[in-house]
Amino acid sequence: MNKPLKNESLQTEITNISRRNLLKGFALTGFVLAVGMPFAGFAEDEETPKYGRDAMPNGWVDNPLVFVAIAEDGTVTIVCHRAEMGQGVRTSLPMVVADELEADWDRVKVIQAPGDEERYGNQDTDGSRSVRHFFMPMRNVGAAARMMLEAAAAAHWGVGVDEVFAENHQIKHQSSGKTIGYGELAKAAAALDVPEREKLQLKPADKFRYIGKQSTKLIDGEDIVTGKAIYGIDVQVDGMVHAVIARPPVYGGKVKSFDDSETMKVPGVIKVVTLEGSPPPAVFNPLGGIAVIAANTWAAMQGREKLKIEWEHGENASYNTDEYRQQMLKSASSSGGKVLRSSGDVSKALETADKTFKADYYIPHLSQAPMEPPVATARIQNGKCEVWAPTQAPQASKDTVAKWLDISSDDVTVHVTLLGGGFGRKSKPDYLVEAALLSKAMDGRAVQVTWSREDDLHNGYLHTVSIEHLEAAVNADGKTTGWLHRTVAPSISSTFDASSVHQMPIELGMGVMNIPFAIDNIQLENPAAKAHTRIGWFRSVANIPRAFAIQSFIAEMADELGQDHKAFLLDLIGPARKIDPVELKDEWNYGESPEEYPLDTGRLRRVVEAVCEKANWGRDLPAGRGLGLATHYSFVTYTAAIVEVEVSEDGDLTIPRIDIAVDCGPQVNPERIRSQMEGACIMGISLAMVGEISFKDGAVQQDNFDSYQVSRMNESPREVHVHLLPAEDFNTPLGGVGEPGLPPIAPALCNAIFAATGKRIRDLPIRYQLES
Amino acid sequence: MKLSINGASHEVNLPEEMPILWTLRDVLGMTGTKFGCGKALCGACTVMLDGQPIRSCSTPISAAKDKQIVTIEAVSEDKIGRAIQQAWVELGVPQCGYCQSGQVVSATALLQNNSNPSDDDIDNAMSGNICRCGTYNRIRDAIKLAATKSGGAQ
16 A cells, blocks of 8 residues: 655655755655555445535545655654645644644644645635544544554554553553654554554544644744745746736736737846637636736736737626616615525515614625735646646646646646635636646746736636615514515626526525524525626625624614614524524535534524623723624634724724634634634724725726725734633534634624714725714 | 845846845745735835835835845844744744735834834834734734843833
8 A cells, every 4th residue: 555655746745835844855764655546535425415524526535644654753744635825724634633643743744735636635725614624534544543553563562452552752552661653663554554444543532632722833833934934926946937917907808909019128028928818707717818928027027017908898898886886786675586585474574563674785896815916837848737836726726727738637736835815816726727828838838927916906706796685674572573685796606607697505605594583574585696707705705795784784773772782682593592504495504414513593692692791791981982793603603703993083993802702613723713713803804994896997996905905903903802612522513713703893893883983884895984 | 236135145137126026036036025015015025124124026126235135034043033933933923924024024123123112113113014814913912022032021
């Protein structure tokens, strides 16, 4: 099983992660990574419905020979197959392996897997599911490797395997107290059979060394702060040249004619290449345009400025977001859209209500704007293409590049670097295809294509634009009897099918279908909305507008009814109960089993109660200050936030504090959960305060961080307090972490602004709305 | 022309208006300094020029004539710089980490000039550096920790 691995191929895998690793490498004897054979950890069975990790394309793998290598010097190398973009997965998943393996974290190295799902299992790093889906497979990996080391030690000493145990990078013999290190055992252990999954002895939770603790150091921390960490933009390949591309400013547009005579005079410019685009749907295809290839990025940018291009904009040149907003409002104002769910009789409830409520909430397009813009480097040699890139989707990258080069997917290698932020943008490999096509145009020479910030904002896969229309009926007892929700937004599905005007189950399962309220009459509708730009995933996706609308609306209702917001919210949620997502017609349920992951209103109530207690809800505040509450269920995790604001008479807003309570089930790496929640609070404030991409005549109006603003330190909350609510044990189902922190922040902020000023914000961003 | 970077002299034959950033990254192969906006708006490209933090994406190499450039690659050679880096690691500041080269350089320049910065001082010095992951609170804490360890703050 253990064919020796060729030095070069392993080195290539390491190259782009850190120079330190590149220089050191590691000894390739001992317990080595197997090559060449897939180890599917799950049964391919078309009959029974699959959920969670089993339902992901290419499933999961838990073979230690795929994920662990131990050198004779004792260095344990663990493969991380999911992409690192700040969520800490290169620490969290290897840490799980190291824990079960009883490895000393200081002697662990992590290498990044290239795109190869047949070998590693699913690698799509999105949906807040890396730890959720790979916690158990990675425990199996570590436990299996540990048991192989124990068996090797027992054989070495000629004692029974039950007489030895692993502890902190060595095997101990119980009675004699003698020890032997992992490095010494590595070779013998590797020759043993991998234990069967059913026979694996997993550690009891009270023996965890790293899982659930706060103490594990970030694997890339030191490299990051010393500038040694290698992101996509830092890849350097021999003979590499640099490219930037002038892409069509309007979605679906193309080059009519161009003149590159001035471009070619710019010192350093090597070549100008026309790239064919493809008509909508965008899928993961490059947009086409005119590429300028030069000796360095700056020369390429200078050359691009000198291009004279005449564009044929196509039909989306009519896209103006101001007008589009009015169209959406009109669609939202009357029934006739697709009915998603209807229980009871909402019209009657509204007609007979003592009090009715109605509001529209607007969120504009947003750009993920990761600090590292899209960038990729490609080289083609002997008919094989290698790409180095920060990608959330290594396998889709590989397949899409292969399709565009018209070669086999097996002839494409995608090396995954660190991502300088992803937030969903880097799930789409269009920029890798560009690099590959340009390398082809340069006869295989390595080409790095860099997106400027302007490119990133002008030609993104944006968060949708949305109107959420809500109506509610309340009877004379103050009980909510009716709930009408019309959600209007171009769907991500339009990126894959240009004719699509309705939202997918995935989007509807983000706070439309799966509302947890105890209301008798509910009607949910989705009027049509056509996309005029590439719509993509943005961290938390459709949960952002839904949480904003619903949690603002409930606060508005409570205020109007003269009720305490917290009490009213809990009343609406109703008693603690587990709701079957199937009953809610939520076809998605974040891909999880409805039995294992019901919508648990007890857990939702608990995060609300917890955050109110921690932030001291109801306390007296001076004039101009206010607290705002919001809760949301997303990615099978429960969160609630309280934002405290201070608004001056001039409308200047400061945020002294945010509290966020989180129930994500068992906490594998609590330290990184905290950091994800802190970051989500800042990003939530950012999009609510200043986030907006608008279109005029089909083109994005924002160019850079001056017009597309994101929050800076002085605009951010001075304090963020994260309250992690414990799970019963590590056998309860895990929730997501990367995304669920974001949705409650915007509504909590706007509810706080209302509490402080009496001004209700229904349109984001807030920007100048507080100025009187 | 001659450029002094991290104490070493580099002879480059480039247009004078070429930004320091691209000279470092694409010509000299020093990739620790990052590209984020190209317009001095995000701070990812921050380096020190004669001890002052500057945005290298918008500063031409001509401005570095007879001056000392210090990049993230040499920050650890400075006692305060090293204290900043250690505080960053200790408090787990980075998420994606891409902006952190610039953050570390800006924070080092701050502490070099002000051994005990107030919250407002920190805001003023650091608000030119965007972190899209939202690590601002930990950055603030890490600056204070480094100040304490360097003997500045009480």
